[in-house]
Amino acid sequence: MRQFSRQSRSGRILLGAGLCALLLGASGCSRIRTHQGYQVDKLLVDSVQPGIDNRASVEGTLGRPSFVAQFGDQDWYYVSRDMRSLAFSNPKPVSQTVLHVRFDAAGNVVAVDRMGLEQVAKISPSGDKTPTLGRHRSLFDEIFGNIGAVGAGGMGGAGGGSNTGGGPNGS
Structure with missing residues (x-):
């Protein structure tokens, strides 16, 4: 009877350790939610009215913008984005709001x-190489391809002209 109770006690310990390992492993696969940018308050955003507000009142109501237009300060942008990812996967946008004043x-x-998630562009590169225009040269062509090209006629070097005199016309 004593051996049976030892085996059941060790079985319970083993079962408890297995459950702890399972819980720790499952916690690494949890969803991660992040927020980036401006915290949108719908009531404050709706209070900004064309023809009534100016730069100072918008800054007082909404705060400084996420960014200002590149050329001039006639456009202010407030950007807000919620992202979601699972463990170590790439994050994906769940919602996005771009407020353009x-x-x-x-x-x-x-x-x-106001613009939303429909403005997010999905870019999927094709292959592992970027196609480029021009010649396809190997490493050795790049290293040794210019041997003999320095000073060749017509290339601006010293060796191609027939001008032997001191003057501009060879005299």
Whole structure:
């Protein structure tokens, strides 16, 4: 009877260790959710009105933009994105909001546009090489291909001209 209780105790310990290992292994496969950029507050965004607000009131209401237009400061962008990934896989966008506030020359709001996830471009490269234009040269062609080309006639080197005199016409 004593041996039976030892075996059942060791069986319970082994079962407990197996369950702990299973839980630790499953926790590594959890979903990871991240937020990037501006925290969108729908009430604040809806309060920005064209013709009423200006740069100062928009900055007071929404804060500094995520980025300003490249040429001039007539366009402000507030970008917000939620991403999701599983363990070590590539993250995928779940939702995205781009708030585009346009100003006129006087600094008054002209329009407020909202764009969503439909603006995300999915790029899938083809193959492991980038196609390029031009000649296909091997490593040895690149290293030894210019031997003899230095100073060749017509290449701006010293060896191709028939100008032997001191003047511009050879005199």
